[in-house]
Amino acid sequence: MHSGQPIEIPGRIRPPSPSKFLGMVLDANHEEVIAACQNGDEDAFRALFEAHKDRVYSIALRYSGDRAAAMDIAQDTFVKLLSSIQNFRGNSSFDSWLYRIVVNTCLDYRRTGRRVIPFVDGLLDAVAAPVESVLSRLVRAEREQTVQEIVARLPPQQRIIVVLRYTEGLSYEEIAEITGCSPGTVASRLNRAHKILERRLAHLRAQEGRHA
Amino acid sequence: MLKSENQQWIERELEQSLRRVAAPGELWERIQGAGKPRSWIRSRFVAWASVPVLMVAAFFGSHTRNNSGLQFRSSDPTEVRAWVKASTGLDVPLHTGNLAGANRISAHAAEISYRAGGREMSLIVSSAPAQVRRTGKSVAWTADGQTYLLACNAPQDMRACILCHVGG
Numbered sequence: 001m002h003s004g005q006p007i008e009i010p011g012r013i014r015p016p017s018p019s020k021f022l023g024m025v026l027d028a029n030h031e032e033v034i035a036a037c038q039n040g041d042e043d044a045f046r047a048l049f050e051a052h053k054d055r056v057y058s059i060a061l062r063y064s065g066d067r068a069a070a071m072d073i074a075q076d077t078f079v080k081l082l083s084s085i086q087n088f089r090g091n092s093s094f095d096s097w098l099y100r101i102v103v104n105t106c107l108d109y110r111r112t113g114r115r116v117i118p119f120v121d122g123l124l125d126a127v128a129a130p131v132e133s134v135l136s137r138l139v140r141a142e143r144e145q146t147v148q149e150i151v152a153r154l155p156p157q158q159r160i161i162v163v164l165r166y167t168e169g170l171s172y173e174e175i176a177e178i179t180g181c182s183p184g185t186v187a188s189r190l191n192r193a194h195k196i197l198e199r200r201l202a203h204l205r206a207q208e209g210r211h212a
Numbered sequence: 213m214l215k216s217e218n219q220q221w222i223e224r225e226l227e228q229s230l231r232r233v234a235a236p237g238e239l240w241e242r243i244q245g246a247g248k249p250r251s252w253i254r255s256r257f258v259a260w261a262s263v264p265v266l267m268v269a270a271f272f273g274s275h276t277r278n279n280s281g282l283q284f285r286s287s288d289p290t291e292v293r294a295w296v297k298a299s300t301g302l303d304v305p306l307h308t309g310n311l312a313g314a315n316r317i318s319a320h321a322a323e324i325s326y327r328a329g330g331r332e333m334s335l336i337v338s339s340a341p342a343q344v345r346r347t348g349k350s351v352a353w354t355a356d357g358q359t360y361l362l363a364c365n366a367p368q369d370m371r372a373c374i375l376c377h378v379g380g
Contacts, residue, residue, distance in 0.1 A: 046240075049240060049243070053235040053239055053240075054232055054233070054234050054235050055232065056235070057233070057234075057235035057236070057239060058231075058232040058233050058235075061233060062230045067236075071236065071238075071239065071242060074235065074239055074242075075239065075242045075243055078239075078243045079243060082243075143225075143229070144228065144229040147225050147226065147228075147229035147230070148229055148230070151226070151229070151230065162226065162230070163230060165226075166223075166226040166227050166230040167230045167231065167232055168232075194219060194222055197222055197226070198218055198219075198222050201222065201225065204225070205218070205221060
């Protein structure tokens, strides 16, 4: 069943090699892949990584508002996953378990002071677009950047709930399970975050009204 | 319950601005390099400073980190020496040849990385005192108040390293 070479946990991971796990579509709980990971199969870990990397990175990026910080958080998340997957017993879904790791890593992350102008890449992408759409793309990119910056200034406990809600589209119940608080607390924090964001983004709404 | 226009607008903005993005390709490489993160090396070095013999064995048993995670990359001994001095205050005389770069382990310790013939070697330098020890694949010594631990995967590498470093 486990064709890959054993990996050192939590040691260095060797470069990937062809495997039955690579490129496979994982089912909701991908039990076989998780079991292989628990037996030290590197290819299985690579398959898990490929299945979840965008999700983990996106949460980290939207939470931190900083690409370098997002890379640190995503890296830490996968290293923690690798070193603790032996402890995964399937009492909750793998997705919930992974969400908890990335959420805790986000909340534990301390800014190191190397924050750069966030999402300048988005603006550069817009400039590189075909001429006719450059202006509209720039306006959109600038608008998104403003929203992202304001989200990044929310208190951590509100911010992570906003990210889980809007980046991941999770329900209040799912967010409650991941963050360990009640659905009522999730609703209350989200409501407070909405109020703050409405206030801080009012100028964008006004601009939109003027241009409509 | 009907949502207000404001709430609908803010939800639309958040969905658009916080949408999922693709992870950069280099994330996997970062994770490979982080299998033994900086703290891994740091914690072992601290242990080594207090229990030299055990540390040499422990360091070596798992010395497989690749040098893709170097904080400073250069093959120029002058540049590496300057970077190590600026980062840790340690002045490490280095010779030309096979240098890959360096890492800052702590305020008073650095790792200087070499690569030769497809093999990796590390020279750990610290201002912490330690006894001089030698095994088949590693050697520790002190010079000018600094402690050095040289670790190689093959004995033939060790002999070449010692010619330059232990000899000063």
